[in-house]
Amino acid sequence: MAGRPPPPVFLASASYRQRRLRDAARLLPVVGMVLFLVPLLWPDATGLSIPLVDAEPVRNSNAMIYLFLVWIGLVAAAALLSVFLRSDPETPPGGEDRP
Amino acid sequence: MLSFNLLIVVALGYVAFLFAIAFAAERQAANGSKAWLRSPLVYTLSLSIYCTAWTFYGAVGYAARSGLEYLTIYLGPTVVVIGWWWVVRKLVRIGRAQRITSIADLISSRFGKSTALGVLVTIIAVAAATPYLALQLQSVTLSFAVFASAPGHDWGASELNGAALWVAAGLAIFTIIFGTRNLDANERHYGVVMAIAFEAVVKLFALLAVGVFVVWGVAGGPGDMVKMIDASPIALWDQNGARWAGLTFLSGAALLCLPRMFQVLVVENADESHLATASWAFPLYLLAMSLFVVPIAVAGLALLPPGSNPDLFVLTVPLSQGQGGLAILSFLGGFSSATSMVIVATIALSTMVSNHIVVPLWLQSRSQGAMMSGDVRAVVLLARRLSIVGVLGLGYLYYRVSGGGAALAAIGLISFTGVVQILPAMLGGIFWRGATRWGAAAGLITGTAIWVWSLFLPSFGPDVVIPAQVLAHGPWGLGWLRPQALFGISGLDPVVHAVLWSMLLNATAFMMGSIVTFPTPLERLQGAQIVNVFEHSPGARAWAQSAAEAEDLLIMAQRILGPAEAQAIFQREALEQGKAGYLPDVTPGFVDLLERELAGSVGAATAHAMIGQLIEGASVSVEDLIRVADEAAQIMEYSSRLEAKSAEQERTARALREANAKLTALSVQKDAFLSQISHELRTPMTSIRSFSEILRDGDMTPSVQAKYAGIIHDEALRLTRLLDDLLDLSVLENGQVTLNRQTGQLRELLDRAQGAAGLRAGGLTIRRRKGDETLVLTTDLDRLTQVFINLIANAQKYCDAPRPELRIVVGRARGEVVVDFIDNGEGIGSEHQQVIFEKFSRLTDHGKAGGAGLGLAICREIMARLGGSIAYLPGQGGAAFRVSLPAAAAMAAE
Known part of the structure; x- marks a missing residue:
């Protein structure tokens, strides 16, 4: 088993980039969740939402287009991240400062 | 119109093809080429068992009833899989580090390998999966019925039940054949995974084909389709916010908790890097599966007569347009969705049932415990096969009892709500070291009880299990216990209500229970190992x-x-x-x-x-606990130089200790031998001297004279034998021996050895399988026979069973020919196994043995000269010796 010195405070730029990519990977589902919940703010046909004065209910065809576009966007972002982001099975989180 | 018989032929042909794929994959895995069987693509496709018949048929029905709400079932998993860096990655790593076999195993393992928690999770999983399995049987049966009714006669209940029974039986056979073929240490099933990956392609292709047909064939293009949607009964956005958020959460959580998803996501995962691909490819698959759901639903609502079952639009829309081929493809898609889900769910559940319920019970019922319990493997496999039949039987029973009434989506949601009760214990277990097994048990029991009371039992309808009176006013008039309005909060959607309360109280009970109780040492060790899986995979020791x-x-x-x-x-x-x-x-x-x-x-x-x-x-000792608690100590411990050095030293020290022990034992034995050899030499010498003195004095009858001369002769022979052995050994040890290579059959050698060992009648029985002994050997046959004679003679001398018996087993292991000599006596204790091959070593007192303890030492030297070896084989129920010869010396007889 490889030993580990205490994680250094400053990292080389490559590993710095890698860490920020991981942050992005952690952030992506949060962004997705928020975007998927946006439709709840729309005026709807149930009459239970915020009673805007002359709000037309949103049509489902438009809602579909919005949701599928968000979905495609998430897939594309995840695909992009997965190219650069590899979970090295032998590298613990503290060990990513290796060259 | 299509003939129903054609459909049966197509379905059977498809099943035969699945068997062929699974079989070919198993063959390929056995041949060692697993590379493409375990590609990221196959992994992603195998995840698609999330899309069951509920997706294939039910989503369209769902959309026809409630608009876009069906999307929540796919948005939740999308978010979870895209966020793989948070949870899924950790689960997979834990699964590999701890050799997790199922979700029940994960929970039990995390909380101190508790058997009770494993049982609890298994019961929850089986209870939640049963309606879901019934749903799959129902959807396949209904789709058969659609085609059966087309030629003009409708299926009655008995025909539907018959079809469901046949489907269940066929699935059980497939699962038993490919799911319990081996008891793999990793619990991976190549054939099954390959088959479900193929089915994933079939169902996606079928649904896309129907969708493309509807958009371009029925509506006339995307623009017209949008107009058609705007004109349909589901044109306007009317989602209830609580349901939308609640169901998204529910489906995301279910992805992690469903036993079958855990099986493909964690257990069958061959490489952690596959997750990176699946993180975008699986959401894409889900997107493709749900893309055409609304168009198909809208087309069905427009084209089919009111009152048709919207759950079957995927089949009935193509049929109503005269597209028989498309309908068959669509039928196969639905069939694929149902079968792949049932197969994997059954494997996952049967593993849980057999590992956590059947085997522990069986072990407990045997008072002798694990040591004397016979072949556990056979029992585990049998338990698994019986569990498969049992789980599918339960599904079939539920189908019969429930009558297959409720809409598909409703059953699916009930099942999901049940299974996500595992979520707090699971997430708490992998992220929070303070979680204890009492907390986990409290959470699981609380959540499950609320699920059963507020959703599962009411789902059968009023007055079936829960009287309408109780539904309306609560048990014993306690209004705050009304199943669908707990704590007096009414007006919530039943599913949201159940999810909200069960999750809230489950998580609360879990956390409170964990805070007020104290974990056992083993729990703390497992907790540290699982929560910090990325920091120290080697792990603390239990x-x-x-x-x-x-x-x-x-x-x-x-x-x-x-x-x-x-x-x-x-x-x-x-x-x-x-x-x-x-x-x-x-x-x-x-x-x-x-x-x-x-x-x-x-x-x-x-x-x-x-x-x-x-x-x-x-x-667990106190030192171990201190080590776990003290992070600084851990860093010290994993400092590589120290560890490598100390391991090295430890190895050297162990080798030295062992050598020392051997030397000491030998020196003691050498002293013993010297006194014994003088004794051995003196005893015959004494009798020779005394009898020859008597003879010299004369004055006796010829018969007495002959007797005394015989004694003198025997004793002289004994002396000669002893000296011969010593000479033989010293020649062998000095390497002065020349080998006399000959070719002969192993069977003849053993025959010769058996004859020459001088077996007494009524003594040792020898059992051989002469069929295995047809090997032809080229080596020094006389020397080899000498070894065999020695081993047989030893068994005769030392085997202390009332009916002594010696098995001679011939086999091959790692390129060597091995001949095992296994008797049924007491065997040799491990403290003696070290020295039996040394010269002068004897275990019993010499009077019984009649030798000087040189036989095995000679055998060892002979085998070394022949390029092979002889070793003691422990754990065979008696003394067992293994003679190994290099394969070059042997060739199988033609």
């Missing part, structure tokens, strides 16, 4: 010092893993410790490794219990 004998462990391991595999593990470990033979020192590290190997076959709790029986409770 076993400190051990009282177990390596031989006992080997006997047990052989019964679970099979003799060859168990012996290989033991030999490897012994080699690593710098020892020869099959018995390594029982270090904590080795016990830990062995336990994980066993856990891969029978689950963590059972493996732990079995090892625990042998170790006798000498598990």
Whole structure:
């Protein structure tokens, strides 16, 4: 088993980039969740939402287009991240400062 | 119109094709080429068992009833999989590090390998999966019925039930054949995974084909389709916010908790890097599966007469347009969705039932424990097969009892809500070291109770299980206990209501329980190991010092893993410790490794219990706990130089200790031998001298004279034999011997040895399988026969069974020919196994043996000269010796 010195405070730029990519990977589902919940703010046909004065209910065809576009966007972002982001099975989180 | 018979032929042909694929994949895996069987693509496709018949048929029905709400079922998993860096990655890593076999195994393993928690999770999973399995049977049956009704006669209840029974039986057979073929230490099923990956393609292709047909064939293009949607009854956005958010959460959580998803996501995962691909490819698959749902629903609502079942639009829309081929494709898609889900769910559940319920019960029922319990492997496999039949039987029973009434989506949601009760214990377990098993049990029980009371039982309808009176006013008039309005909060959607309360109270009970109780040492160790899986995969040890004998462990391991595999593990470990033979020192590290190997076959709790029986409770010491608690100490411990150095020193020290012990034993024995050899020489000399004196004095009858001369002769022979042995050994040891190579059949050698060993009638019985002995050997046959004679003669002398028996087993192992001589006596204790091959070593007093303890030493020297070896084989139930010859010396007889 490889030993580990205490994680250094400053990292080389490559590993710095890698860490920020991981942050992005952690952030992506949060962004997705928020975007998927946006439709709840729309005026709807149930009459239970915020009673805007002359709000037309949103049509489902438009809602579909919005949701599928968000979905495609998430897939594309995840695909992009997965190219650069590899979970090295032998590298613990503290060990990513290796060259 | 299509003939129903054609459909049956197509379905059977498809099933035969699936068998062929699974079989081919197993063959390929057996041949060692697993590369493309385990590609990221196959992994992603296997995840698609999330899309069951509920997706294939039910989503369209769902959309026709409630608009876009069906999307929540796919948005939740999308978010979870895209966020794989948070949870899924950790689960997969834990699954590999701890050899997790199922979700019940994960929970039980995290909370101190608790058997009770494993049972609890198994029961929840089976209860939640049963309606879901019934749903799959129902959807396949209904789709058959659609085609059967087309030629003009409708299916009655009996025909539907018959079809469901046939489907269930066929699925059970497939699952038993490919799901329980082997008891793999990793619990992976190549054939099954390949088959479901293929089915994933079929169902996606079928649904896309129907969708494309509807958009371009029925509506006339995307623009017209949008107009058609705007004109339909589901044109306007009317989602209830609580349901939208609640169902998204529910489906995301279910992705992690469903036993079948856990099976493909974690257990069948071959490489962690596949997750990176699946993180975008699986959401894409889900997107493609749900893309055409609304168009199909809208087309169905517009084209079919009011009152048609919207759950079957995927089939009935193409049929109503005269597209028979498309309808058959669509039928196959639905069939694929149902069968792949049932197969994987059944494998996952049967593993849980057998590992956490059947095997522990069976072990407990045998008072002798793991040591003497016969072949555990056969029992585990049988338990698994019976569980498969049992689980599918339950599904069929539910189908019969429920009458297959409720809409597909409703059943699916009930099932999801049940299974996500595992979520707090699971997430808490992998992220929070403070979680205890009492907390987990409290959360699981609370959540499940609320699920049963507020959703599961009411789902049968008023007055079936819960009287309408109780539904409306609560039990005993307690209004705050009304199943669908707990704590007096009414007006919530039933599913949201159940999810909200069960999750809230489940998580609260889990956390409160964990905070007020104290974990056992083993729980703390497992907790640290699982929560910090990325920091120290090697892990803290659950076993400190051990009282177990390596031989006992080997006997047990052989019964679970099979003799060859168990012996290989033991030999490897012994080699690593710098020892020869099959018995390594029982270090904590080795016990830990062995336990994980066993856990891969029978689950963590059972493996732990079995090892625990042998170790006798000498598990965690205070030092171990301090080590876990003290992070600084851990960093010290993993400092590589120190560790490597100390391991090296330890190895050297062990080798030295061993050499020293051997030397001491030998020196003692040499002293004993010297006194004994003088005794051996003196006894015959004394009798020769005294009898020759008597003869010299004369004055006796000829018969007495002859008798005395005979005695003198016998004693002289004994002396000669002793001196011959000594001479033989010294010649062999000095390498002065010349080998006389000949060619002959092993069977003849053994025959000769058996004849020459001088077996007495009524003494040793020899059992051989002459069919295996047709090998032709080219070596010094006389010397080899000498070894065999010696081993047979030893068995005759030392085997102390009332009916002594010697088995001679011929086989091949790792490119060598091996001949095992196994008797049914008491065997040789491990403290003696070290020295039996040394010269002058004798275990019993010499009076009985009549030799000088040189036989085995001579055998060892002979075998070394012949390029082979002889070793003591522990754990065979008696004394056992293995003679190995290089394969070059042998060729099979034609």
